[in-house]
Amino acid sequence: MSDLLIDLSSWACLLTGGLFCAIGALGLLRFPDFYTRMHAASVTDTVGAALILLGLILQAGVTLVAAKLVMIGLLLYFTGPVAGHALAKAAMKRGLLPLLADAAPSSSPAPTSPLAAAIQHAASPGTEDAPSKP
Secondary structure, X not given: OHHHHHHHHHHHHHHHHHHHHHHHHHHHHHOOOHHHHXXXXXXXXXXXXXXXXXXXXXXXXXXXXXXXHHHXXXXXXXXXXXXXXXXXXXXXXXXXXXXXXXXXXXXXXXXXXXXXXXXXXXXXXXXXXXXXXO
């Protein structure tokens, strides 16, 4: 009975983890811009990989293989979000702006974020800011 319960919970974790990874892949195809695609991929793949590893650990039992899977899980747990943050920060520094739903197209769009305002200001040479304090 105990083996059946472990097998069922292991397969539930494996299938749910695979479903999360598939949803993350679908998010890469369906979302409109870089930042939402990256969010979909990083969050769902972190959860999906954790569930898959949990299912594999349940199948392995208390062995050296389970200890190695825990180490792989810790590596993925710490490096996945850091890599996603580094990608987002690099994209922002390169000037890749997020797609905003409330931005209306016009001849001279007003900046909708502080970053967009800074980029628009940097693009217009010859203008200087007034001091913030007299």
